[in-house]
Amino acid sequence: MRKIALAATAILLAACIGSLIYLDSYFNAAAAQTLYWGSSGAEVRKLQETLKRWDYYKGPVDGVFGGGTFEAVKAFQRKNGLTADGVVGPATLKALGFPVQAKAAPKDYQSSGKVVSRDQETTLLARAITGEARGEPYIGQVAIGAVILNRTRHPSFPNTIAGVIYQPQAFTAVADGQINMEPMESCIKAARDALNGWDPTGGCLYYWNPATATSKWIWSRTVEKKIGKHWFGN
Amino acid sequence: MKYVLPIVLAIALIATGLWGYNQNQEREQLANFFMNTNQRLYYDLTGSVQSITTDLSKLMVSGQTRQNIILYSNIWKNAYNAQEKLSQLPIQHAQASKTEKFLNQVGDYTFALAKRNLDGEQLSEQELENLEALHNYSASLCQELQELHNSVFKGEVWLGELVGKANRKLNRQAKEENPVDVQFSKFEERMVEYPELIYDGPFSEHVVKGRKPRLQGDKITKEQARKKAQEFLGEGTVKQIESAPGSTGRINTYSFEGVPKNQTEGKGNPIYVDISQQIGYPVYILNNRDVPKANISPKQAIKRADKFLNEKGFKNMMPTYTMRYDNVVLINYVYKQDDVVIYPDLIKIKIALDNGEVVGFDSTQFLTSNYQRNIEAPKLTSAEAREKATIRAQIEEEGQLCIIPTDAYGEILCYEFEATYKQDKFLVYINANTGVEEKILKTVEQENGTLMI
Numbered sequence: 001m002r003k004i005a006l007a008a009t010a011i012l013l014a015a016c017i018g019s020l021i022y023l024d025s026y027f028n029a030a031a032a033q034t035l036y037w038g039s040s041g042a043e044v045r046k047l048q049e050t051l052k053r054w055d056y057y058k059g060p061v062d063g064v065f066g067g068g069t070f071e072a073v074k075a076f077q078r079k080n081g082l083t084a085d086g087v088v089g090p091a092t093l094k095a096l097g098f099p100v101q102a103k104a105a106p107k108d109y110q111s112s113g114k115v116v117s118r119d120q121e122t123t124l125l126a127r128a129i130t131g132e133a134r135g136e137p138y139i140g141q142v143a144i145g146a147v148i149l150n151r152t153r154h155p156s157f158p159n160t161i162a163g164v165i166y167q168p169q170a171f172t173a174v175a176d177g178q179i180n181m182e183p184m185e186s187c188i189k190a191a192r193d194a195l196n197g198w199d200p201t202g203g204c205l206y207y208w209n210p211a212t213a214t215s216k217w218i219w220s221r222t223v224e225k226k227i228g229k230h231w232f233g234n
Numbered sequence: 235m236k237y238v239l240p241i242v243l244a245i246a247l248i249a250t251g252l253w254g255y256n257q258n259q260e261r262e263q264l265a266n267f268f269m270n271t272n273q274r275l276y277y278d279l280t281g282s283v284q285s286i287t288t289d290l291s292k293l294m295v296s297g298q299t300r301q302n303i304i305l306y307s308n309i310w311k312n313a314y315n316a317q318e319k320l321s322q323l324p325i326q327h328a329q330a331s332k333t334e335k336f337l338n339q340v341g342d343y344t345f346a347l348a349k350r351n352l353d354g355e356q357l358s359e360q361e362l363e364n365l366e367a368l369h370n371y372s373a374s375l376c377q378e379l380q381e382l383h384n385s386v387f388k389g390e391v392w393l394g395e396l397v398g399k400a401n402r403k404l405n406r407q408a409k410e411e412n413p414v415d416v417q418f419s420k421f422e423e424r425m426v427e428y429p430e431l432i433y434d435g436p437f438s439e440h441v442v443k444g445r446k447p448r449l450q451g452d453k454i455t456k457e458q459a460r461k462k463a464q465e466f467l468g469e470g471t472v473k474q475i476e477s478a479p480g481s482t483g484r485i486n487t488y489s490f491e492g493v494p495k496n497q498t499e500g501k502g503n504p505i506y507v508d509i510s511q512q513i514g515y516p517v518y519i520l521n522n523r524d525v526p527k528a529n530i531s532p533k534q535a536i537k538r539a540d541k542f543l544n545e546k547g548f549k550n551m552m553p554t555y556t557m558r559y560d561n562v563v564l565i566n567y568v569y570k571q572d573d574v575v576i577y578p579d580l581i582k583i584k585i586a587l588d589n590g591e592v593v594g595f596d597s598t599q600f601l602t603s604n605y606q607r608n609i610e611a612p613k614l615t616s617a618e619a620r621e622k623a624t625i626r627a628q629i630e631e632e633g634q635l636c637i638i639p640t641d642a643y644g645e646i647l648c649y650e651f652e653a654t655y656k657q658d659k660f661l662v663y664i665n666a667n668t669g670v671e672e673k674i675l676k677t678v679e680q681e682n683g684t685l686m687i
Contacts, residue, residue: 108366108370108656109294109366109369109655110369110370111656111658112287112288112290112291112369112370112373112658116284116288116376116678117380117678117680120277120280137504138506138522139506139520160278160281161277162273162274162277162278162281163278166270166271166273166274166277168267168270174270175263175267175270176266177262177266177269179270180269186522189522189559190522192559193520196557196564196582196596197582197598197599198518198520198582198594198596199484199598200489200506200518202485203484225489
């Protein structure tokens, strides 16, 4: 039991650290070297000097990252709210006040045509459709996508697709986490059609399932169209 | 008596189990809420940075103060918004401080340039270089955010990295979510107007409200509409057309559901057709069948679409932009009156590349805006308009006369010029009467087609 628990903890820890490092590397875009047990050289010497100055490190400044340095780094990390893993990554370097080398943007104008895309929005919309209407006929899936897009253009709703989808209390599939499922293929197609302007609802802002709707208020909406199990209205 | 202890223990065990289950449920709900909030912030952040990138590149080709100011203020607003979103994400300050600084500075800088531009000062060489550098930086930030996003979904960074660590924080956060705050943040949300992505050709999001010139006429009966739907789909394509509940809304329609000839009812993909109640125009077709392979080229597909539109009575339509997904091509058609391109009058058509069948059609915009316009001769010639346009970009010689919609559902007669700045391409619209730079669109060429932003 104990062994399993230990192993599990170790795996969890590793995953945590892993994701931390992952995040780090993206946000800093840093080319800075990571220092760990076994590293050596001028960088380590500098690290030891700094740690010694701040009373974390008592050993010799020899430029070799050993047990003493490891413990000192861990102590430093604990004190500074970092993951105490004894590895000097970008976050720790930053906390130490070492220059973290940022990736300089190229000086000449670079085309940004490739950078801007709608893939993210298509996937997000497809996820929402999958969560809300995977059992519905295709036209009903396009309709859900269209309602979400109609909302982004309406003054009473958020202006972005993410804003509408993640608006608290707006969609049950979001609240219960179904939105995080892999989107179905037909829902990806439906999301594309909706983004390309197909709107089977004729501009509706609301839909509900009359069999399961719990909100009384929703019944005060005018029904414009019925598609599959859903009613659409304004 | 000897059973008392086991019973008590059993009850205790069950109670503990239930309690644990409840706790777990609650934890899951909170985790979901937390995750959703973060996802949303993240998407909005990415969206804002994309807008900043696009607007910075548009600045390179903008030639008039008026357009500059619009772009500067958009950047300023989006930079503020992005910074705001970033600072709410549970990312340690140390991780994101550079990005925050960058966003703040982009905002500040463009605000300062806007003020100077209003005083009539032009950009210096150095400032132009700065803008280019900012543009590059924001483009790479954009890319990084998109890459990170993949790991947010796949590796569940928010959950592993943040929720696990932040359980205590989470409870506190839930307490702090008081209704006033939520309301306020929603309010603030709506104050920000995002530049809309125009997905399928210039100005396609435009819908004329209330004015439906094409739809003035006699109401047809359901039976007549049924025949039209049958006719529109072509003889033999459809076995049976069932009536679905009719649609009101933007256009009043009769809705039909058809089952293709070689399919049994209730299986496979039905075809959906809506026919307008007035006059009986086809409004849309949706057919989600699989298209396993491509036998014809996109060029041939355009020919098929041309023929289809002609047969169905949509004359003078000109293909503009195409997008290809899997084995289906989406073609945007706009109306052409004499030699003027009328962008508001848009029809979209999808052709399957296996047999050239029409698998999608949408004439909502065309039907709500098309009429014979009285177009007066422009006061400026193409060459005069060209002089009013961008100074920095390469610009084509001859402009194309066109009508573009305004945000307030009006229409403006413009010259459209293609402009190129280094590797990026744009469309610049110059008012054909006043010479004002009305709009700049960036054309983004992707694998599957061209995107207008």
